[in-house]
Amino acid sequence: MAGAFWGIVEDDRQGNPKKVMAEVLGEAGRLAAKAGGQAEAVWLTDKATEAGLKQLGEWGAKRVLLLEGAPFAPYRGEVWAAALADLAGKESPKAILAPVSTRLRELMARLAARLGAGLSADSTALTLDGDRMVATRPVYSGKLLAKMTWAKTPWLATLRPNVFRPGDPQPGAAPAVERPSVSAAAAILKFVERREESATGLPELTEAEIVVSGGRGLKGPENFVILESLAKVIGAAVGASRAAVDAGWRPHRFQIGQTGRTISPKLYLGFGISGAIQHLAGMRTSKVICAINKDPEAPIFKIADYGIVADLFEVVPALTEALRKLDVHA
Numbered sequence: 001m002a003g004a005f006w007g008i009v010e011d012d013r014q015g016n017p018k019k020v021m022a023e024v025l026g027e028a029g030r031l032a033a034k035a036g037g038q039a040e041a042v043w044l045t046d047k048a049t050e051a052g053l054k055q056l057g058e059w060g061a062k063r064v065l066l067l068e069g070a071p072f073a074p075y076r077g078e079v080w081a082a083a084l085a086d087l088a089g090k091e092s093p094k095a096i097l098a099p100v101s102t103r104l105r106e107l108m109a110r111l112a113a114r115l116g117a118g119l120s121a122d123s124t125a126l127t128l129d130g131d132r133m134v135a136t137r138p139v140y141s142g143k144l145l146a147k148m149t150w151a152k153t154p155w156l157a158t159l160r161p162n163v164f165r166p167g168d169p170q171p172g173a174a175p176a177v178e179r180p181s182v183s184a185a186a187a188i189l190k191f192v193e194r195r196e197e198s199a200t201g202l203p204e205l206t207e208a209e210i211v212v213s214g215g216r217g218l219k220g221p222e223n224f225v226i227l228e229s230l231a232k233v234i235g236a237a238v239g240a241s242r243a244a245v246d247a248g249w250r251p252h253r254f255q256i257g258q259t260g261r262t263i264s265p266k267l268y269l270g271f272g273i274s275g276a277i278q279h280l281a282g283m284r285t286s287k288v289i290c291a292i293n294k295d296p297e298a299p300i301f302k303i304a305d306y307g308i309v310a311d312l313f314e315v316v317p318a319l320t321e322a323l324r325k326l327d328v329h330a
């Protein structure tokens with residue numbers, strides 16, 4: 001419906017929306033309740049599932065606009081942006097929200113350009129001020145928070161995961177599902193090959209509630225095993241500093257920071273990481289920060305809520321054992 005607050009769906013490519021959509025749809029619902037619209041999900045996929053559609057309803061989508069078909073998989077920014085721009089032209093949503101993910105970050109920039117609309121990237125708060133929406137977003141590697149608003153609708157924003165509160169779950173809520181036809185643009189990019197990342201059995205870095213992160217203090221790739229053992233005990237994801245990534249100890253997809261991933265877990269545990277500004281840019285919005293470093297002057301202690309000045313090779317096994325006994329799996 002016109003004036004709706006859309007949430008663009010991020011999924012696992014198997015027909016299941018990712019849990020970050022609970023946050024996006026929760027925020028869309030809260031804003032829509034104030035502005036007089038409704039939260040709607042827009043899902044581009046080649047394999048929607050009944051369970052996935054139901055899930056979107058339970059997370060707050062009153063209507064799901066399903067753009068389903070082979071042209072939408074694999075993701076190609078130019079195809080998705082053209083389809084969404086066409087749909088937005090017909091539906092006139094008030095806002096288009098999406099989680100920060102690798103592909104939706106790109107998609108939303110393309111869509112904003114097509115619609116001639118403003119985009120607040122990596123937003124950490126959205127509020128309504130009269131008939132305007134105001135976004136808060138970190139700038140200068142998180143040193144400042146900027147507030148911005150839009151000159152016209154639709155208001156486009158990407159939302160940082162783990163920052164926005166999911167809406168109250170609505171068990172059994174069934175969204176209206178519609179399959180609108182849109183003009184499909186021809187793909188410019190040719191899809192060549194998809195390589196699946198080997199599963200780690202640990203949560204995805206940007207979605208995890210707890211992140212255990214290792215830096216140069218780990219001394220070598222083989223020592224990340226102790227962080228993985230700790231992570232398994234508490235259901236955490238394992239991240240790394242750029243020093244560890246540049247040394248080839250971890251793939252780049254695990255890098256946290258300005259030139260890596262941005263995370264906002266409930267708990268961040270940093271081992272052997274000094275706390276360079278570029279690293280802080282990717283994790284300073286974590287709710288609780290705990291740093292373990294043998295140097296009491298390490299800059300990370302300035303932003304840490306808890307600090308342990310000690311050798312990580314003593315702390316990690318002791319912590320793992322203690323937490324195993326407590327059985328605190330997230």
Ligand SMILES: Cc1cc2nc3c(=O)[nH]c(=O)nc-3n(C[C@H](O)[C@H](O)[C@H](O)COP(=O)(O)OP(=O)(O)OC[C@H]3O[C@@H](n4cnc5c(N)ncnc54)[C@H](O)[C@@H]3O)c2cc1C
Binds near residue numbers: 241260295
């Ligand atoms: C343009 C640009 C972009 C960048 N982007 C990023 C980014 O995205 N992410 C990022 O992380 N960095 C980034 N960097 C690099 C950043 O400036 C730092 O060099 C990097 O974060 C340092 O990583 P580190 O903390 O692991 O290593 P170091 O700074 O070398 O720190 C290692 C720490 O381990 C401690 N330590 C050593 N042994 C032990 C032990 N046994 N027990 C406990 N503690 C121990 C030391 O006291 C030290 O504090 C960027 C830099 C530039 C210029």
